Amino acid sequence: MKNTIQILCFSFLTQIALGQGSFAPSAGQTGSTAMHKDSSSFVAWIDRCTVRRGLQQINDTSLGFANVGDSSDAFGKADGTTVSLGDGGEAIMELSQPVFNGPGYDFAVFENGFTATFLELAFVEVSSNGIDFFRFPSTSQTQVVSQVGTFGNLFATEIHNLAGKYHVNYGTPFDLDEIPDTGLLNKFAITHIKIIDVIGKINESFSTFDSSGKAINDPWPTPFGSSGFDLDAIGLIHVNGINSVKQEKLVLSIFPNPAHDFLTIESNLPISQVQFIDLTGRVFDYQNHRKIDISGLNSGVYFVRITTNSQSYVTKLVKK
Ligand SMILES: [Ca+2]
Ligand SMILES: [Ca+2]
The missing domain is CATH 2.60.120 (Jelly Rolls)
Structure with a gap:
């Protein structure tokens, strides 16, 4: 008891x-x-x-x-x-x-x-x-x-x-x-x-x-x-232009900007996802993570979100 x-x-x-x-x-x-x-x-x-x-x-x-x-x-x-x-x-x-x-x-x-x-x-x-x-x-x-x-x-x-x-x-x-x-x-x-x-x-x-x-x-x-x-x-924690994980520095090169037909992404880390987000928040996913055909997108400003297995990076891109 x-x-x-x-x-x-x-x-x-x-x-x-x-x-x-x-x-x-x-x-x-x-x-x-x-x-x-x-x-x-x-x-x-x-x-x-x-x-x-x-x-x-x-x-x-x-x-x-x-x-x-x-x-x-x-x-x-x-x-x-x-x-x-x-x-x-x-x-x-x-x-x-x-x-x-x-x-x-x-x-x-x-x-x-x-x-x-x-x-x-x-x-x-x-x-x-x-x-x-x-x-x-x-x-x-x-x-x-x-x-x-x-x-x-x-x-x-x-x-x-x-x-x-x-x-x-x-x-x-x-x-x-x-x-x-x-x-x-x-x-x-x-x-x-x-x-x-x-x-x-x-x-x-x-x-x-x-x-x-x-x-x-x-x-x-x-x-x-x-x-x-x-x-x-x-x-x-996630701030545009600042990498969120310091121990594994992400080095990215994205060009050209502005872009018309193709966008090339070079990265020192494997990329798991590439998304374009327009100014209304619509998201476009891309399967190819190196050379991306963007000829189907409307002209305008997009945020490009690139995700590795441990971090995300967002940058602004102009589509001509
Ligand atoms: Ca305080
Ligand atoms: Ca979140």
């Missing part, structure tokens, strides 16, 4: 630590997708950001807006300095070089949660024209019976595709493949990333919802200057 009780207690404590959700667990646990800030996957960090602060507490305007940090605290490598967004606040990053949809995760968002279960969440959206933004489909499996309080706990296993799933120094990764295709989003030339604080209040009129329409429960109220999502940094 004693053993049974011990096992039950252990099981209960494990559930408390992990939550009961079906998604990847906290950083350091088996199956976690958390990315440490020192990961060699990051080839660049965002260096421009515009912030629209939200109120410290959405239903009490007398407290004013969140005010900790400023937009420059989101620049560069994750370092624990943050800009606080407040309830429903937003940060919009314009990228110096576009991010593209390469194999697996394409970028990761860093927050400053100080434990694996004190988490503040945000939606993530992307755009390829700075006007039309598309949101990563998100899921919250956190209960909605009682409000998670000011310093309440959330569990990574109950959260998917929301920034802030992992604590300080660990980025939450996002894969552009998870956004449904649309002609208004070119996943091979993402120019903007937007972070929008999840208000986290489950009752009354201030709730924010996951993709299934379920209210997202996260710590609320947080009536301080550091209210809401605290954006530390965004690490970029």
